[in-house]
Amino acid sequence: MSNNKFKVLVVEDEANICSFIETLLETNGYQALVAHTCSMGLTLFASHNPDLVILDLGLPDRDGLELIRTVRQKYMTPIVVLSARTTEQDKIEALDLGANDYVTKPFGTGELMARVRAALRVNRYSTAGSLPTGTFTAQDLEINYERRKVFVAGQEIKLTQTEYNIVAFLSEHAGRVMTYAAIVRAIWGDTDCGSTKKLQVNMANIRKKLGSRPGSNNYILNELGVGYRMIDEDGDSKPLDLAAEEH
Amino acid sequence: MKGKFPWKDMLVLGGALAAAIAGVAAIQAVSGRIDGVASMVFVLAAFFVSMYTEGYLWGVAASVIGMLAVNFAFRSPYFAFNFTLPENLFSGAVMLVVSIMTSTLTTRVKKQEQLRMESETEKMRANLLRAVSHDLRTPLTSIYGACSTVIENYDSLGREQKLKLLGEVCEDAQWLNRMVENLLSVTRIDSEKVSVKKTPTVLEELIDAVLVKFKKTHPGVNINVELPDDFIVIPMDSMLIRQVLTNLLENAVLHAEGMTKLTLRVFTLGDRAVFEVADNGCGIPKERLRTLFTGTLPSESGADSGKHGMGIGLSVCAAIIKAHGGEIKAESKPGEGTTIRFWLETEEIETEETEDEQ
Numbered sequence: 081m082s083n084n085k086f087k088v089l090v091v092e093d094e095a096n097i098c099s100f101i102e103t104l105l106e107t108n109g110y111q112a113l114v115a116h117t118c119s120m121g122l123t124l125f126a127s128h129n130p131d132l133v134i135l136d137l138g139l140p141d142r143d144g145l146e147l148i149r150t151v152r153q154k155y156m157t158p159i160v161v162l163s164a165r166t167t168e169q170d171k172i173e174a175l176d177l178g179a180n181d182y183v184t185k186p187f188g189t190g191e192l193m194a195r196v197r198a199a200l201r202v203n204r205y206s207t208a209g210s211l212p213t214g215t216f217t218a219q220d221l222e223i224n225y226e227r228r229k230v231f232v233a234g235q236e237i238k239l240t241q242t243e244y245n246i247v248a249f250l251s252e253h254a255g256r257v258m259t260y261a262a263i264v265r266a267i268w269g270d271t272d273c274g275s276t277k278k279l280q281v282n283m284a285n286i287r288k289k290l291g292s293r294p295g296s297n298n299y300i301l302n303e304l305g306v307g308y309r310m311i312d313e314d315g316d317s318k319p320l321d322l323a324a325e326e327h
Numbered sequence: 328m329k330g331k332f333p334w335k336d337m338l339v340l341g342g343a344l345a346a347a348i349a350g351v352a353a354i355q356a357v358s359g360r361i362d363g364v365a366s367m368v369f370v371l372a373a374f375f376v377s378m379y380t381e382g383y384l385w386g387v388a389a390s391v392i393g394m395l396a397v398n399f400a401f402r403s404p405y406f407a408f409n410f411t412l413p414e415n416l417f418s419g420a421v422m423l424v425v426s427i428m429t430s431t432l433t434t435r436v437k438k439q440e441q442l443r444m445e446s447e448t449e450k451m452r453a454n455l456l457r458a459v460s461h462d463l464r465t466p467l468t469s470i471y472g473a474c475s476t477v478i479e480n481y482d483s484l485g486r487e488q489k490l491k492l493l494g495e496v497c498e499d500a501q502w503l504n505r506m507v508e509n510l511l512s513v514t515r516i517d518s519e520k521v522s523v524k525k526t527p528t529v530l531e532e533l534i535d536a537v538l539v540k541f542k543k544t545h546p547g548v549n550i551n552v553e554l555p556d557d558f559i560v561i562p563m564d565s566m567l568i569r570q571v572l573t574n575l576l577e578n579a580v581l582h583a584e585g586m587t588k589l590t591l592r593v594f595t596l597g598d599r600a601v602f603e604v605a606d607n608g609c610g611i612p613k614e615r616l617r618t619l620f621t622g623t624l625p626s627e628s629g630a631d632s633g634k635h636g637m638g639i640g641l642s643v644c645a646a647i648i649k650a651h652g653g654e655i656k657a658e659s660k661p662g663e664g665t666t667i668r669f670w671l672e673t674e675e676i677e678t679e680e681t682e683d684e685q
Contacts, residue, residue, distance in 0.1 A: 167566075186500070192385040244463065277527070277560075280532070283518070284531060295534070295535055295538025296538070302532045302539075303527065304536045304565045
């Protein structure tokens with residue numbers, strides 16, 4: 081494809097994992113930079129200004145969370161976190177610090193590439209800033225931001241104000257996990273503990289109205305104990321060995 | 328246990344001595360004379376105390392107090408200590424010996440009980456470990472073999488052959504991962520005392536998460552899902568319960584031969600949510616059914632027909648459900664299918680303002 085490839089910084093201490101991620105990125109048309117420690121990662125970040133960071137949290141010198149903290153002081157560069165199977169709390173912490181997404185180890189290569197693409201795309205949207213305009217489409221779901229209307233397979237879905245706000249908010253960050261707290265803050269502006277329940281109840285209604293059944297027809301994916309993720313425009317469920325850049 | 332003041336032992340001591348004093352006083356009031364009976368009653372009290380308390384201290388204390396009490400109150404000269412009479416000293420010594428011996432005995436019995444418990448959990452752990460290492464070695468062997476075959480014969484193998492070998496490596500690696508997830512779950516609930524950390528989880532979202540993941544690993548399998556329409560919230564460690572449901576569904580796919588229908592059903596029964604995974608496969612033989620959740624493999628059938636054993640998966644399920652305060656049961660008719668059912672307690676739903684403000 082084009083010559084100006086996206087630069088991806090991989091911060092990971094396991095040599096074998098690095099090696100396969102590097103190969104994967106390069107065969108998918110990205111330029112990979114590899115750092116084995118947190119401090120090396122920060123140095124490379126400063127000198128190369130990458131478009132995306134893939135970050136392992138368990139690094140030998142310092143906690144990967146610190147890298148997120150340092151980077152976020154100045155930059156909005158998307159960060160995808162690789163986490164070993166840990167508690168939901170760790171994921172929430174990383175997301176709340178400003179990580180864009182996480183992938184749980186062990187992960188499929190397709191999954192990782194999907195997250196990388198989504199994170200890069202999200203970044204392009206958010207630089208535009210302000211209210212979203214135009215329409216959002218993913219599979220059969222269509223959102224018209226100007227008319228504040230939602231359609232599934234051409235049929236209009238009647239949502240309440242709150243429900244629409246939730247759906248629109250998730251679609252603005254499609255492909256990215258939004259924590260319960262982040263959604264509640266965006267919709268209601270407060271974070272008392274009862275509001276997660278309020279969100280879940282609204283979510284149950286939204287699912288029903290969108291015609292989602294557990295395990296199928298999902299436009300909004302569950303990250304149990306963490307938050308929700310709207311499917312991405314090119315579809316999370318797509319088999320990804322055909323992963324050519326397509327936008 | 329440690330560091331806490333032993334109120335219970337204190338109470339036993341006080342109670343027994345008070346009862347003894349009351350008893351002796353009563354006898355004295357009725358019969359007038361007491362000398363012979365008093366020390367007997369206090370020996371009995373010391374015996375009780377040493378039996379129902381921890382360690383030696385309480386029993387010895389009881390006998391010393393008892394001895395002094397008898398000497399002081401119930402022996403001539405009344406209401407004065409007299410350590411010169413040999414019979415007083417003698418009865419005191421007897422009480423001391425009785426209580427020390429009883430304490431020794433009860434302590435020993437308690438220790439033995441504890442040892443037995445420990446060896447039982449040790450045995451369970453050993454069983455689990457054996458099952459695990461056996462189950463781990465199988466996929467590792469094939470991964471190792473397939474990879475080195477590809478590396479050593481890279482040029483002579485055809486594309487198809489290489490893809491097939493590598494595909495098997497992928498499959499086995501995924502299987503290993505599931506195994507490790509199970510083991511991690513076990514460590515998460517390891518000690519019996521530590522119960523799981525529960526967070527309210529929406530039933531529908533739980534089932535959705537399970538099914539989405541399951542469909543990724545088993546795209547060809549069709550599952551009938553029956554859920555209640557209500558909004559149900561269950562306090563649970565969602566990661567662990569997902570593990571249970573995934574294990575149950577996977578077991579059905581791997582082991583229920585001839586299965587054409589796999590059903591996942593959830594319904595509420597009072598304040599319980601009942602989960603049911605039912606297949607119409609080959610069923611489980613009766614003798615196997617009994618040890619299904621204990622993690623012990625029937626010795627001869629060990630490596631069952633080349634398939635990865637299911638022992639650990641189900642024992643993990645049982646441990647998880649138990650840690651949640653629920654129950655798991657299996658029903659099976661050979662030839663007709665298997666149903667595995669467990670329940671968890673649901674959360675009280677305070678019928679709050681679920682409606683929108685607008």
